Amino acid sequence: MRDLSRLLRPKSIAVLGSGWAKNVIEQCQKMGFQGPVWPVHPSREEIAGVRCYRALSDLPAPPDATFIGVNRHATLDVVAELAAMGAGGATCFASGWEEAGEADLQAQLVAAAGDMPILGPNCYGVINYLDGALLWPDQHGGRRVERGVALLSQSSNIVINLTMQARGLPVAYVACLGNAAQVGLAELAGALLADDRVTALGMYVEGIDDAAGFAALADAARAAGKGIVCIKSGKTELSRTAAASHTASLAGGGAASSAFLRACGVAEVSTPAELIETLKIFHLCGPQIGGRLCSLSCSGGEAGLVADLAAPFGLDFPPPSEAQRQRLGDILGPIVAIANPLDYHTFIWGDGPRTTDVFTTMLAGYDAGIFIIDPPRPDRCDPSSFQPALDAIVSAARSTGKPAFAVGSLPENFDEDRAIAMMERNVVPMMGLETALGAIRAAQTGPNRGGWRPWAVVPARPLRMRDEASAKALLAASGVAVPKGGTSATLAGLDVAGLEAPFVLKGLGFAHKTEAGAVRLGLASLDGQAAMAGATGYLVEEMVTGVVAEMLVGLRRDPVYGATLTLGFGGVTAEVLADTVTLVLPVTEDAVVAALRGLRLWPLLDGYRGRARADVAALVRAVMALQALMAASPALDEIEINPLMLREAGAVAVDAVIWEEAR
Template identity: 75%
Template structure:
């Protein structure tokens, strides 16, 4: 299951492209924008515009052709059409250029079959980003291969942003929340350089503190998992916004597993197991990156909250519950220290409303903030300084200083949190981050970001299975499927089969029976299941059945589970488990994991279900054999690992008695 630990190391293949000392630019209008952006950002290396007919671009004399370059450039922005791009890339590779941004669109996504492959072949060993790629911004060195406006500034250290959408990352650069950005990079079609490779190259720069990604798809899940492990080892956190979660839910649902594992469940499971934080909004991405930039990954889950208003304290409590934050009360010793300063009129709780009795008193505010913070991993301090253009924020300065003092004294992260994003101005945020204190903008967003920054490390050496080639899959009838399960050690009901009802011989079985028609993926919907049967031969035929299975009904059932494992075109294979039966999709109380998983991970996943108490002796009820269900899940995983042709195995329901877990219904799809 484990692999050798991955490490971050500089990528010589991409270093010239990402950190160029010389830049060449091809094209006209777009090229002019690149030159102007380099000029504004203070790039101190040569920039050579190349155009066959123009004398100058952006006030700089043009070279007529690549052959006129004085040396092989480190990085090239190619702003010409797609057909010319292929020839330009071929010439650049031949002269030893460091790499290129292929800006042009209209490749595979526009029906130009084979043109992208020609581009990759022309590049050879020279790295290219794209095609259909906006480019790269290096704010550390002032090098921009970027044909548009952006909102960033020069920095000495900061986070990297990688996006599979140019517009999204442009919008991110316009943030006014104080986040220092070191790199911005787009992937475009990622014909040659993939997500993990580009991400690893920017993270290897010691000036980069964390990585934020806007991801539409992950091209190499094992490589991405290795990158995440390497980043954690280097103390650099990663945060992802994953789009396209609803697209997966449109996949043909030949089983409950297919439906329940859609909607982003697989991608979220992968990120969770790889130890990568996932957030839903761009605002939370920025705020989480600010936390990671200053404090690194894993800030701790025990949070306190302080505000001078009962309304704010109540709002924090409500939003915290939604975000999954549990606010533990202060200890008795903390209460004694707090009460000595705040007096008897203040209720000592967490979230704490410290009222305004100490407002403006720096020493008392520092004492309260420090006493509260030292009992927790980190603290939220709700504070909205008045807007400086219309108000005087001077009265808020003692409280803001007290937050910084509390962090310095305790060594615990202290986060000033504005209720609304606009209530903390950018200059103040930049200055505080430079001093190691992270202001967070927007209460709800701040809580989401704080939870993301607590993301526990993934399992060392964990890599998902590789993706297996797809192909037409056929349904194995339930009788054969259950024989396969039984051979793997999974209990199944005792039963007999026959081509027709009249031929069923149930004399060796104990009634009542379950009678099923074979050949259906969804037997209930097809009317191919009859329960409580006493004489199967007397039953009416089931239209469309390719045979019949008569089984003893399981008695003593205490719970029903769904177990399903299926191949995934991105993450290798996913295991879905949860409350089952015919209402599995209605309950939607399932969790998805990415294979391979351990017994402990399956057990933890089951305990995270909403209805876990039903599996744990709710109100004195007998406990079902959950351990046997975990055995069954591991056995199904082993079946998939041993036979690459297996595409999906689903057991629904798996009936749990006090001592057994019996696969009552089974569906297996196998490649021809």
Template identity: 75%
Template sequence: MASLARPLRQDTRLSRLMRPRSIAVLGAGWAANVIEQCRKMGFDGPVWPVHPTRDEIGGVACFRRLADLPEAPDAVFIGVNRHATLDVVAELSAMGAGGAICFASGWGESGEAALQAQLVEAAGDMPILGPNCYGVINYLDGALLWPDQHGGKRVERGVALISQSSNIVINLTMQARGLPVAYVACLGNAAQVGLAELGEALLADARVTALGIYVEGFDDAGAFAELAEAARAAGKGIVALKSGKTEASRAAAASHTAALAGGGAASRAFLRQLGVAEVATLGGLIEALKIVHVHGPGLGGRLCSLSCSGGEAGLVADLGAAAGITFDPPSDAQKEKLGAVLGPLVMLANPLDYHTFIWGDLEKTTEVFAAMLDGYDAGIYLIDPPRPDRCDPSSFEAALQAIEAAQARTGKPAFPVSSMPENFDEPRAEAMIARGVVPLMGIETALEALSALRTDSVDPGWRPWPLVGASPAEMLDEAKAKALLARAGIAVPRGVTAPAPGALDRSGLVGPFALKGLGLAHKTEAGAVRLGVTDPAAEPPMPGVQGYLLEEMVTDGVAELLIGIRRDPVYGATLTLGLGGVTAELLADTVTLVAPVTGPEIAAALRRLRLWPLLDGWRGRPRPALGAAIDAALAMQAMMATDPALREIEVNPLILTQDRAVAVDAVIWRET
């Protein structure tokens, strides 16, 4: 199915702020820093300091008032206190400025939500970043609204970085791994301009190849989903490092689903469904962005590894397994080609230890490197050139040239990988990247990046559900919850209710029975579940319950699942799947998806469970009716889609027999 994604907007309301021809700075010390950074980076437009009493700042003559400026500036760095910022922003908006960085703190992050709202009102149609925002660096044009040191330099093209943490992004600019950085931008409190709008303004620049984000929370999941699709359609990938979870996502509810589908699981599912590569470390972020910068988004899943050491080959295999990467063996045809060059003493495997028989022979090394790479989607080549300040690295040139030649010959990405980050120097890395070959620094981070970029197929046009406003909710008792499930077409056990065990009418039911107390979320922990009951009248009362439910037991089950769907304050709604029963939280073997999802997506998610073999006939076990389970999950999703009052539905367990799925326990929360 072809994507109907809209193109990236080439002219956004942030264009003047991101690519200014003129800059104004307010404040004293902070303004001087901005002037210095623009001067160092070779900005060729005017930088106008504005100060009511000083004659010059940073060696540049000051204007007394904004009204004295030659024209409305394209971009303004506001380095004054928060109360003065309000007046400055209002004046800039009225004079038609292109946008501003609001540097001061003490707004919403300090509990001053009303003051932050006044700032947004003062800005009107003029875009502002922040408040509590460090600024923006444009390395393409040398324009900096940045009051501090940084480690970047002018580039002709490169990746853009957005961060909700100024310190994190400053640290990223200090990298020495060869990543060309085109933009750096901080969000601050994102009172007016959010992540998606800022990301689009950067990706719209034809010189930007990819977007890297350090984000603590998504302010608008739907807008970010639209951005991800537009970026993908433009051939520009997004790599995310998600840190921190919103308080709303951490909010507890009386269910396993809430505990298992917290902010981390939801955000991982969200990014995965958008085709956004997610990494866990800053090193992984840099290495993944290098790959996307050169090769574009997405990467095939079949990798080969080559090294001239058995120790390196073993280390790659072990670390690859930890990163979720398996190395398929070479084909017979590949083995024939490899063996013809390497001889009988080399064991032909993947990872491949090719020994040193061909070391220094460019032609033979190229033959081996290309023959191996040709059967895979990409290849990693372990190589640590000797440090040039103390050693002579010339003997490694043939191997390095062979890696580049193998990529050119096969058209497959070939990645030189150093075992440790410091073992590949920055000038060499920059030169190779300029030639289209990406060296990766450190085995662990290289494998992390490669694993993150193996994204699943993405559903074109997918968007999360709109958010539903929160309001007080109540838990339905199990009998009422199962009545709702039954009306939705989900099988439940036959049962009856009564205020006391002796009043339960079991006529028409077939034992053995399950006797349950109503009104409790976790009945097992409260001792309110009794199985194998034959005579409910003989059972003693259960303390703290609000009535009793007697049901026929499902005695032919072959597997149990947990299926839960709940409203999410960031992503709309999440669906969680896992092995069911009282050990669900203990096992924590679950997968989470963001609604809406399809049957095939649910089926694929179940296969990602560590205990999937138990659902797939492991050691001759009977196979459960997974189709019925998927139908039940889709029915629960439909219930949430059609009834905005439903807050959460959990079935645990859903007992699977060989031909049906039965919801034997259910919790439903509904707004009052």
């Protein structure tokens, strides 16, 4: 692992270029950087009022960090010279490398750098708000802080936008990866989190280059008490095999990346606003908050709005305990209905001690509390009457030790100065009710599986599909039950002796037999059956009866995350139901059960309204057997069982598709 400390926390900075270099120098001056900044230019005497050096060799010492703002061909020579002189690292601003089809030129850049770390190319650089050190050629909206979160992005524009936030989030670092030719996502993220002054990490990620390294990073962050929250873009592209696989279709749209982040214990959000609000929670409260929430407001309308907006997020608002009911009733009187969310009315408004008592009593019984409060705009109104309620939130958080969220129903109802003041008093100010609820849900990451790592990626290779009979033979040998049956190259060759009707007749050689008209069910005999166009052979089996549910189980190699598991309700309506969940392998039995319980139709497996209970344990055993098979057989690319018939006792794979390396 490269040492990025000099690059991220430099004592001296060199800048090359002209206009871009001027911006870097001015930003360092504006932020109060205490070390020397050395412009290097072959003909200019000064840039931004700072004396220029003619060449790198003229510098007083090897620079800790260098901003390289020259063209891509000159960048190669500069990087090689910096590496040779023992510089601490550089950011390469120029574009026109691999992103422009110049992969060889980018490879030359990496070779020129050697062991010296470089960010980019095609990269904006780094801002260190802790020490005032900027390798940054543009405007930004940040300020000096003593501690705060780090922002890491694969898009420079996105992270510039994030620095313009006026939500009170203290930002310690901003870093861009650009093309990540040398220093990758996990490596840079780990270096940022290694600074004790960094409390959490927010990322905008377009692609994960090292899934195992990312999982290790998440482990280390959680062990250090630092949360990670991520926007993962590019989630709508389906896999190359989506047309031939229910699993690929149902696991598309970012299901694999979301499953990977969940397994790592990383919070995932969809919008920059949610990213900022979740980071505020992690900054003050650490990487995980509990699931039992309370909500307090002085309006029944606000209480109802919280309940309605929270429902899609699955947030839990348990009722107050009897002791809480008694105490709150004593303070608020008989008119107020004690509930959660709580409308405490305005009888205590302006009474600091009573408001504090109510807020503290409620918050003490929960993991965290939402306090709806919208201070009036100070330019047209007098917000002073709201101060007792704001102070009461602070007091409740301090006395209970529980996270407290002061939530403005509209983003603009908390100005930046008030938000910063609340953050400094260890209360999380949150802008916009729906955004706040999404951030709170994201912060409930749950424990990550410490030490978990995804499987290694198997390189892409030509594939072939096994016929169903061969696929089922492999499943049966691995401990997955299949129907009793027989095969033949022709219909006339099929023999049903020893089989019990009703029968299922299938044509072999189809990925989706139902759509091809290659499945006939409930046959008393094979007499009079016509041949199936396109069939490469035939399979006859005993029809499985006594079915409680039809499930889909799909395992497939993934080019980023190693391999995934998709579980859900299957059969011919699998895509219509779209009730599936995706996990990244390897999985445990407990993880499989938890995933199944999260399905919308889980009650149908669990005896809903007197229905028979499905043998979920048999399903789990089948999943674990398939995982073991996939782990032991690198040639296997995808295994799909659709459906796996669940009975009250047992599970039977009645249809199976296996794709494997073509040999």
